[in-house]
Amino acid sequence: MAQKYVNYTIDDIYGLPEGERAELIDGQMYMMAAPDRLHQEIVHYLDKIIGNYIDGKNGICKVYPAPFAVFLNADNHNYVEPDISVVCDRDKLNDKGCNGAPDWVIEIVSPSSKYMDYLLKPLKYQGSGVREYWIVDYPKNRIMVYNFENGSMEEYSFSDTVKAGIYEDLDIDFSIIDI
Numbered sequence: 001m002a003q004k005y006v007n008y009t010i011d012d013i014y015g016l017p018e019g020e021r022a023e024l025i026d027g028q029m030y031m032m033a034a035p036d037r038l039h040q041e042i043v044h045y046l047d048k049i050i051g052n053y054i055d056g057k058n059g060i061c062k063v064y065p066a067p068f069a070v071f072l073n074a075d076n077h078n079y080v081e082p083d084i085s086v087v088c089d090r091d092k093l094n095d096k097g098c099n100g101a102p103d104w105v106i107e108i109v110s111p112s113s114k115y116m117d118y119l120l121k122p123l124k125y126q127g128s129g130v131r132e133y134w135i136v137d138y139p140k141n142r143i144m145v146y147n148f149e150n151g152s153m154e155e156y157s158f159s160d161t162v163k164a165g166i167y168e169d170l171d172i173d174f175s176i177i178d179i
Contacts, residue, residue, distance in 0.1 A: 009076045021067060024079040025120050032081070033112040038138055042108050043083050045177055046136075050086060053170050061088040061103065069097030070105075072128040080121070083108045083136075086166070101129035104166050109137040122146060132165045143174060 007027040016022060021032040035043075047065045054061050064085045072078040084106035087093060092100045105125055107117045117135050125133045126148045135144040143156040147165040156162050158177060164170040 010079050013079050023081060025124055027077040030116055035110060039108050039110055042136060042177060046084050046106055049172055061086050070102060071099045072101060074099045104132045105130050106134040106136060109135060
């Protein structure tokens with residue numbers, strides 16, 4: 001018997017039981033597991049470094065750690081919660097989250113998110129207008145940096161300092177993180 005295709009919407013996300021989280025890519029729902037301790041340490045470190053950088057430059061961009069709602073295509077069938085979202089166009093922000101693409105997205109890979117982070121999200125983020133996308137994969141000691149503006153992809157390890165593409169003078173030292 002053929003599997004029935006269900007086209008979920010944001011209403012289905014909002015209808016999830018308390019404490020359950022999911023993302024929506026082209027109407028398909030992907031449940032999210034709770035992050036582990038190291039995942040949260042990396043999110044906290046990146047949020048702090050990027051936020052302090054923006055504040056120190058009196059920048060207009062805002063940094064949001066998960067859970068933060070991003071309605072990628074401003075439609076009813078795409079909803080994600082990136083681990084880190086940097087939004088520079090404040091017109092995209094409202095009380096529910098970000099309507100449209102953030103400028104910079106960082107995803108920290110967990111066992112349950114590999115497929116989404118490596119295969120689904122790069123194309124979805126690029127197509128929606130995200131300027132830069134980082135995949136931080138601590139089990140593999142790898143940081144992949146996609147700069148969609150210039151069509152490049154570079155790979156780093158946790159012993160490297162990684163330059164942010166959307167800022168000329170922001171370098172993030174991953175060797176500080178104890179993995």
